[in-house]
Amino acid sequence: MQQTESLVKSGDNPRRPYVLEGIRLCVAPMMDWTDRHCRAFHRLLAPGARLYTEMVHANAVIHGDRERLLGFDGSEQPLALQLGGSEPALLAQAARIAADWGYDEVNLNCGCPSDRVQAGRFGACLMREPELVADCVAAMVAAVEIPITVKCRLGVDEDNDYAVFAAFVDRQVAAGAAMVVVHARNAWLKGLSPKENREIPPLRYEWAYRLKQERPALPVVLNGGIATVEAAQAQLARVDGVMLGRAAYHDPYVLHALEAAQTGMALRPREELLTAFRPYIEAQLGRGLALKHITRHLLGLFHGQPGGRGFRQVLSEGAHRPGADWALIEQALQVTREQAARAA
Structure with missing residues (x-):
C-alpha cells in the first residue's frame, strides 16, 4: 500500500x-x-x-x-x-x-x-x-x-x-x-x-x-x-x-x-498462526511467566469454528496449573481437531 x-x-x-x-x-x-x-x-x-x-x-x-x-x-x-x-x-x-x-x-x-x-x-x-x-x-x-x-x-x-x-x-x-x-x-x-x-x-x-x-x-x-x-x-x-x-x-x-x-496476503490457518506464536510463548515461560497470562488472550482464536469450545475449555481449565506449558496448547489443538472432525 x-x-x-x-x-x-x-x-x-x-x-x-x-x-x-x-x-x-x-x-x-x-x-x-x-x-x-x-x-x-x-x-x-x-x-x-x-x-x-x-x-x-x-x-x-x-x-x-x-x-x-x-x-x-x-x-x-x-x-x-x-x-x-x-x-x-x-x-x-x-x-x-x-x-x-x-x-x-x-x-x-x-x-x-x-x-x-x-x-x-x-x-x-x-x-x-x-x-x-x-x-x-x-x-x-x-x-x-x-x-x-x-x-x-x-x-x-x-x-x-x-x-x-x-x-x-x-x-x-x-x-x-x-x-x-x-x-x-x-x-x-x-x-x-x-x-x-x-x-x-x-x-x-x-x-x-x-x-x-x-x-x-x-x-x-x-x-x-x-x-x-x-x-x-x-x-x-x-x-x-x-x-x-x-x-x-x-x-x-x-x-x-x-x-x-x-x-492481499494469503490467509494462514488458525493453527498455523498459533504454532508460529510458540517461540514467543516459550521465551516468556522461560522468564518465569505463568502460561495463563498468555492463554487468556488466545481463547477466541477459534471463535465460531467447530472445536472452538473445546479449545477454550482445555486452556481455561489447565493454564493456571503449575508447570503448564506448550504441551497444554498442543492438547487444546488436538481436542479442537477431534471436535471439528466429528462436526464435519
Whole structure:
C-alpha cells in the first residue's frame, strides 16, 4: 500500500508529516486486555496494524514501575502509548518518557467514561474542557517529536451538536494533534457502566464521515461497533482507518482476515498462526511467566469454528496449573481437531 502523508499545522509551525501507513487497521486500547502479550499475539495476526497499550495515567508513567507499565517487545511496533491525565506538565513529562522508551505515538484518552476516571478529571469528561485538552496536547507536542493524537467520543451525555464536536477536534488539531480517533457515540457519565457505554449510546458514524469530508488533510480513525471484515472495509471507504476493540479480542482472527483483505496476503490457518506464536510463548515461560497470562488472550482464536469450545475449555481449565506449558496448547489443538472432525 502506498504511504500517504498529511501535514497538520500547530499555529504557524508545521508539524512533521504523519504517515498514514499503519493506521488503516488499529487495535483499540483496552483496559485489562491489551497488555504486552496480547499485543504480541495481535502483531502476529496483523503484521501491519497499529497497536495501542492499555491506558496508563501520566503519574504512573512518571512514578511507577516503567518496565511493567511501558515494557514491550520490539515486534509490537508500530505501537502507541495511550495516556490518561489532564495536567499539561505531567503529560509532557510522560510523553518524553514514552518517546525515550521507543513508542511511535502518544494518544491522549478523552473517551473513557468510568467513575474513577471522571474523579481524576480525565477521560471523556475532558470533552467539555477543550481548552484544557489543547493545553495538554500542546505541551506534549512541544516535548517530543513523535505524533500526539487524541481519542475522543462525539460528546458527553446529551450533547448532540455536531458543531461542538467539530470545534473540539479543531482545537486539538490547532494545538498540534496529528490524528483523531473517533469512538462514534456519546459517553454517558452517569447511569451507564463503562461496558454499557460501549454498547448503549447509539452509533453515529456520519459525524466521523462529515469530519473527514470537511477536513480532508486530517487523519481520522473510526472506532465503535466494527466487528467484521466487511464492516471494516465499508468504513475504510469513508475514513483513513478503523479501530477494532472487543471484536479484536473476542474474535482475534478477524484481525488477520482484515489485514489479508487489505494487503492481499494469503490467509494462514488458525493453527498455523498459533504454532508460529510458540517461540514467543516459550521465551516468556522461560522468564518465569505463568502460561495463563498468555492463554487468556488466545481463547477466541477459534471463535465460531467447530472445536472452538473445546479449545477454550482445555486452556481455561489447565493454564493456571503449575508447570503448564506448550504441551497444554498442543492438547487444546488436538481436542479442537477431534471436535471439528466429528462436526464435519
